[in-house]
Amino acid sequence: MSIEAKVAPSIGVERSITFMDKVHARLSAMRAQATGFVSQPEPRTIGSFAKGKQLAAGNFQFGGHLVQAEGRSLWEITPPDAMYEAELNGFTWLDDLASVGDRDSRLLAQAWVHEWIERFGRGRGLGWSPDLTGRRLIRWINHALFLMNGQTPEANDRYYKSLAHQTAYLGRRWSVASRGLPRFEALTGLLYASLSLGGMERYATPSTNALARECADQIDAEGGIPTRNPEELLEVFTLLTWAAAALTEAGRMPLPAHLAAIKRMAPTLRALRHADGGLARFHGGGRGLEGRLDHALAYSGVKAAQLDGLAMGYARLSGGRTTVIADVSAPPARNASRVAHASTLAFELTSGRRALIVNCGSGAPFGAEWRRAGRATPSHSTLSIDGVSSAKLIAEPQGEFLTSGPTKVTEQRNVGSDATEIIASHNSYCVEYGLTHVRKMEVSLDGRRVTGEDTLAALTDPDRVRFEAHMDKISLQGVPYSVRFHLHPEVDASLDMGGTAISLALKSGEVWVFRPSFAAKMTIEPSVYLEKGRLKPRASKQIVLSSRVMEYASQVSWSLAKAQDTPSYLRDVDEDLELALK
Template sequence: MGQDRSGGGRRGSLGDRLRARLAARARPQGPVLWPEPRVAGELARARQILKGRWRIGERLVEAPGQSVWEIAPETPEALALHGMGWLDDLAAEGSAKARLLAQEWVGDWIARHGGGTGPGWVPELAADRLLRLLGHARFLLHPPGVGEERLGPAVAATARFLEARWRHAPQGRGQVAALAALIQAGLALPERRAVAVRAAQALGEEARRLVDAQGGVASRDPEELLDLMDLLVGANRALVAGDLPPDPAVAAAVGRAAPVLRALRHADGGLARFHGGCRGTEGRVDQVLAAAGRPPVVVRGGVPLHMGYLRLAAGRTTVIADAAAPPTGPASVAAHASTLAFELTSGRRPLVVSIGPGRSFGGRWRRAARATPSHSTLSLDTVSSSRLGPAVAGEAGERLVEVPGRVLAESAPGSDGLRVEMAHDGWRPSHGLTHARLLQLLPDGRALAGEDMLTTLTAADGAAFDRAMNASSHVGLPFALRFHLHPDVEAEMAADGSVAILLPSGEEWVFAQEGGEGLLGLEPSVYLEEGRLRPRPTLQIVIEGRALRPTTRLRWTLAKAYGTPEGLRDLNPRADWDEEDE
């Protein structure tokens, strides 16, 4: 259902439960000034909800005509439903049927849990729920409606709970969402403007802390950066509309983050999918960037790093590569072993991708998606470039505990296109090998040339490589260079051993290997898309082989086929999710 990024699997503490019961007594002290409506959902997801079909973690639910609160299983993904992300989707669909269902489910939640009971009374879920109840209030109040006599107290109670418990929300997005919700509620509820003033001051402090000097966030998750910018921009807009001065630190944080978010947007308008992030709801990135404005950016030579990512763009092609070490510590609970992986989009069509975060498909898919083979890069001997540690109580996922100690990235524009060289030492302690990757995008964007190399750098590396070879009985260390393809792409092996690729736009691409180190083929893969009912089957291009020497070199090209026009008009519509998921 709707995208809840609140990590809503946490159960409430005793403090949460006590505050919820006390807050449930709150009532508005006059008419509520409901804010302007917000629409940021997915139509296809709404259509599935209206059919009574949705995915809750590993479970596919089909229960038309039943309330979500009657059938939701006790799983972390089900608890996140109390954040009411599904309201975004039903409001985006906007039909009378969607409106009546939204009103029924919200009314049912108020009847069941409005008294301060149930799993939804934790700060991060309460924040998401309050933002949605306020943002979709007019949708919910449209006759027959939930009724102001029910919706108003629910908003007042949730705001009173958050006022006492927002500091107990997870740091980062959780606390920013709570403060943004308090600003909205303080401006909407009579005689509560002081709440909005205090929340605005705290939001400035959070914005200053969370968005670093380069405009990035600690998790390196592009979608988290989008979420934070959306919340910050929305809070400032509400303060201005309410004749309250925004904290300058919020505008400064948005100004730092906007160029980074813009750099992480592919040609099709979606975000690069790295470190637990999805591409974002259709059009949302553009809306947030438009609201943020265009602060001046000075780039001094080369291709700059944006939150650890390199972006190459030429013609209709964009390439975004993960060129920095993954996060560690609490910021790494959703991070992936994706170092040196890249994505490529041509016009409106993604071509090379990762399999995605998998968070909406349950724990097993989420863990599998974090491994190196789930990304478009090289994997060695079934060992990821970063490794997961043991689970920590109260956290949404396992932290990364072994990450590359050194990641290098250099870039330079030239007459023959944009060229980047990257390297990481994630396998150096275990195998003595460093992975180096070169990517070169031609000036017209019609071809990407690549080279991947596994090599030893020192005598100590050579000794470690020999030990690994001995452990393999000298048959070599197995490697696989993977290029996951988007499920809308068609691909087949050609007679000359290359891979012929056809995009829905009509563009034809060819993947070819140069040299004989490794066997080129096509293998099955999956694409984990947020909101889909099932993983989407797709293909991956794989070059497999064994490292038998201290240096193994793989060269390849991905280029538009000869005769593919430069200005091909892409008139084919994208398939609707609800039709494909039948």
């Protein structure tokens, strides 16, 4: 029987620490010995100077919580929840302290690492899952010089022993990590340690082989992963580039399956990046850490290349400085759907460095209710019928999974001389309503105009029978539906042209004008923007087009166009950067 401590699902966080994890953590200590570093992979993790200064000041922000405890240790604080505790035990905050790099931050990092060894080093706490242990090992090895500088031989000996202990634990337990990012983290940590620590060389070949097998099994032919989470794809890609570099620096050749996976993933990630450099926010993923994608692509050595077709199930349209990325594939299936969203046919739009149309994002850092709300279809820039999601959540002991989603999703791309168009559809609403959602979007070559049509139609005779039955059930009142366009919090929306249009002003000075067809009622309503690193959701707005299906088909068309006096290219520099340049 497994005794588990639950952890809320998030990017790179396993759901449970099992009793057997703790048993193996304690057993591993009995045989673990390391003689020191034989080599050290070059530090590649990117930290935040600002976050490092906040940590040093006693402001501990993890898992959506801020704990202010100046003068106290990280480990003296009772964690508000398991996600907070998991982030602590992953030690990514070491990157932030190392980015500050001064004496005070170094002494703090050293004290907190050794306090962890004292408190949890023999298998206690939530830190002994394979993925968290792998993540922690990578940071401890990356910042070894930072952590060992000025320490006594006895302190460094305790550090070596803990590294060896964690390595031996991973050698026993990496295979029980969930497939996907958790297992890649565990294996990369094991590989790093085997290449760096004297006495741990026996794990190098097994971890290299296992990593190659996971690449072959988990990275599909188009460079995607089962979760279809762009940020998770970036995290896996980053780990693989780090592992390949570490192998090369140690005089070993990464296996062909490993290198081939990196080569497949790079163009997919490039296609999932908006014009502002951030990733499209779908299926629980965020924009990605600042600079992470550029660094990973640079380290990969994979040359930029045009991707033909879809990128992990997403269609990308671009013109001028405008990008549209749309989810035009079925949602992730079963185990891969633990943090997935009901986002079929949703899209995001970015103009230059400014996001315009977005999805609400993942509510996981803000608790269970926000997590569920963020996964619902109305939290995405797409159509929903009567507030019903295109896929449902089912709660099981292992988590909340998507079910009853679309069984058929189609996509077609048409490239013209002055615009590119996609036409996509899904059948999720056929069973209950007999209606198929068809979305057509077009981006002009110069990027100044985006047009769309959203259609609900009963396409087949059986669908028409179901539609008529539903109409009878609601006394022929019509099937209500809404098309939502969630706006980034920095977009200023106001009714214009006598209420027939909405002006959207960006911080860059650009103005876009949204116009709907007269078949729908248009309103501006409250919305939220959910992002990691914030203590609470950010207030924003959404444009909502509302109508009813009265016959076998109903259509709403809309357009987004730059105002005539808005130039195609504007100088757009952050205020902070402008001040720095003065």
